[in-house]
Amino acid sequence: MTPTVDRLRETERWIAWVRLAAVPFAIVEVGLLSTDYPRGYEIWAWATTGLLAVAGAGFFLVSRAEVFARAPRWIATLGLAVDMVIVGAFVLIYQYEIGSPVNQLFFVLLVEAAVRYGIRGGLLMPFAIAPLLAIAEWWRESRFDNPPHGYQPDHVVFPWGLLTLTGMIVGWLVDRLRRKTETSEAQVVEAELLRDELGRRADVLEAATRCARALSSSLDLDQAFEAFIRELRGFVPFDRMAIVLEEAGTAQVMAVAGVGAEVVFSRGSRQPVGQTLLAEILRTGQPVYREDMTDTRYAEEREFGELGLLCRIAAPLLRGPRAFGMISLVRREARSFNTQEVELVGLLGRLVASAVQNIRAYEAERSTVEELRRLSALRADFVSLVSHELRAPMASVVGSAQTLRQRWRELTPDQRESFLALIGSETERLAALVGDVLDTSRIDAGTFTYRFGDVDLGALVRDSVAGMSLAQDEVSVVAHVHGELPSVRGDRDRLQQVLTNLLDNAVKFSPAGEEVRVDAYQQDSRVLIEVSDRGPGVPAEQQRVIFEKFGRGHAAGSPGKPGTGLGLFIARSITEAHGGVLEVSSAPDLGATFTLSLPLDSAG
Known part of the structure; x- marks a missing residue:
């Protein structure tokens, strides 16, 4: 019996107990407290009470029998329908009592629907009760309205609204309680599973820690991979392993060890990503476990088959949400990786990705430092050059101006014109140099303007x-x-x-x-x-x-x-x-x- 069916059976049994507990109250009400029945009404009251007793006993027996497991939802629906008949009958019978609280029995139906079906039952039951409210008011008005007041719509609308609000509250509480119960049960199951997993995960974390130390042992990528491979052999035995990165649409083998390492996809080799397993990894960013490569699915699996390798697990190397490579382990026997090893390879993929990014970041920083040194040297050369370029034309301008000032009367018109032309050309040269420097500074500052x-x-x-x-x-x-x-x-x-x-x-x-x-x-x-x-x-x-x-x-x-x-x-x-x-x-x-x-x- 499933947990859902078992829950329905327990609910049905409890409601059956409630029916049986209601029988004595019904007997007291019908036989002792109610008097002055209209003709024939007392018989119907006792008949309804008998139906209540039979329903309580019958559904209690059904809830204990194997028959309930065969049609639990139909039995639950039938029980709710029978209760609607019983409550409706009592409400109609006791409409003859002016001011009787008998309409409050509808709240029993509402609570039952909410307990059975949660918020759905709490919202739908008021709509099922609404016709009963209308019929009860009509019955009261047509038979027992003395003195006459006529049909009172508020006797229908107000109780219906109150039922709806109550149904929403009770239904929400029931659903919330069920969710909490399910969560608690799931947490209990999870705790038991975690207890079993703790030892295994401790081994996985120990392996991952040692592999991480190996990856961080060097800032040289090749040396870090060699140390990692040596450490990996002790935790996840393999016949072949490889670390492959995607570079501009090609698959580059960064590290490889094991069977065929010098022959098939050797270290440093490149090939188009094409229809390889790497293409699948790059597309999905998810690990791929090939239990049996007898039926070749990817381009490289044919060559692995020739080497006698049949089982393969590959995990992505992730940079954020995007994969940029993979780590792959291969064995000769089909279906030879267990769940623990698959999980460990996935974790190792993240460690390798982190190591690759860190080492590449270090190399990029080193390149940046070298580039900054080169730019610093260029800047120094530029300052020296600009200083020279400024001094040379300034010297020509100053010298020509002094000559013109001191020897103006001695110079011929052609000589004067020559000195003035020299001053003009050198001034233009200075203006161009200053203009280039200003334009460069504006470009760097982002203030270089355009008019398109x-x-x-x-x-x-x-x-x-x-x-x-x-x-x-x-x-x-x-x-x-x-x-x-x-x-x-x-x-x-x-x-x-x-x-x-x-x-x-x-x-x-x-x-x-x-x-x-x-x-x-x-x-x-x-x-x-x-x-x-x-x-x-x-x-x-x-x-x-x-x-x-x-x-x-x-x-x-x-x-x-x-x-x-x-x-x-x-x-x-x-x-x-x-x-x-x-x-x-x-x-x-x-x-x-x-x-x-x-x-x-x-x-x-």
């Missing part, structure tokens, strides 16, 4: 090339705008600043007499502008550095001077603010091509 509008890139290219051609005559600068270019959404002045910087670099690093070519064309949903020179090119190891703040290239044989290391950083920042990309392609002694790519839907 529709930009005609064809006209922008032609204007920029024309301006560069007028500014110098040593290098030929030509523009090739292929077709009618669509407008893009951007800041024209900032984009011209990018293009001018690229042209200035191309001219500066091109030998005299060579040509700088600018091509502009549409490719799919982007507009590309390529600035190509025939200078010494940008070495591969410097193609990333030149776009960094303070980064400067040093190409062998370069005719130009190294810059401040800010121009391309500013150009790239402006480009990225437009949703674009600035890249360089180059080969030694074959020049360099800088490509500015802007989306057609670029917006600020």
Whole structure:
């Protein structure tokens, strides 16, 4: 007998006792307390009392018999229906007594329904009682209304409302008591299970602790994995184990030991994630237990089968809610991992994931420190360079100004004009240097401003090339705008600043007499502008550095001077603010091509 059926049987037995206990009260009421029965009413009262006694005895016997287990819910429903008939009969019979509290018997039905069915019974029973209330009031009004008062709706509505409220309260209390009882019973069962589990879990935790110590024994990932594997053998025997991480869509074996370790999926090997078990782990983030790999489900299981390995458990390595790898243990015998081992492997997966993240975080911090040192050195070089770049033009400006002031009358008009032109060019050089420094600080502070509008890139290219051609005559600068270019959404002045910087670099690093070519064309949903020179090119190891703040290239044989290391950083920042990309392609002694790519839907 299930716990639910047993509970129903106990409820039915208790209600049967209540019926039997009510019989003496009914006898006293019918035989002693009630008088002046209308004709035939006393017979019906005794008949109803007899029905009460029979129902009490009958349902008590049924609750003790095996028949109750066959149809417990039908018996419970029948018992409630019989009680409704008995209570309804008593209510109708005693309507002849003016002011009789007989209608309060309906509360007995309400409580019984709530005890049997909880809040559902407490809410539904008032609706079942409502017709009985209406019939009882009609019966009283039509037969015993003396002096006449007529049909009184409040004799129906008020008791019905009171019954409904009471049913809600009693039903809620019954449901709450049942939930508490079920919770208590579940806690008792759980306590018994926990008692049995304590010893096993102590072993699991001890194993996990020792493995965790092994993982934290070194900040080198390979050494930590080797120590972990040695410790693992003593707790979870295996024929093969592996730790596999997902890197850019490929499965990389970080550690492997056991059967076929040097042949199949060896350490450091990579393969597409594809239809492997790792793909399933990454998708679900849940452990997978392959009890028998005879029926191959994943790509690698065929090779495991050739090695005689049939049983496999794999647990995810989690970074937050997302899996980034797995730990896998394999044995020769099918269905050879027990529940304790499966649980331990799942726990070890979390430990390995934590160790991998910690070691990688350490490596990232170390790389960050090295990068900060490199940037500090670049900054120091930049300060030295800027100091030099400021002193040189300032010296020219000051010297020229002093010469003009002291020897103005001695100098010819051409000499004066030459000194003034030198002052002008050096001042422009200073202004450009200060402008780059200010732009860099604004970019770092996030206050670099843009004014977006529709930009005609064809006209922008032609204007920029024309301006560069007028500014110098040593290098030929030509523009090739292929077709009618669509407008893009951007800041024209900032984009011209990018293009001018690229042209200035191309001219500066091109030998005299060579040509700088600018091509502009549409490719799919982007507009590309390529600035190509025939200078010494940008070495591969410097193609990333030149776009960094303070980064400067040093190409062998370069005719130009190294810059401040800010121009391309500013150009790239402006480009990225437009949703674009600035890249360089180059080969030694074959020049360099800088490509500015802007989306057609670029917006600020």
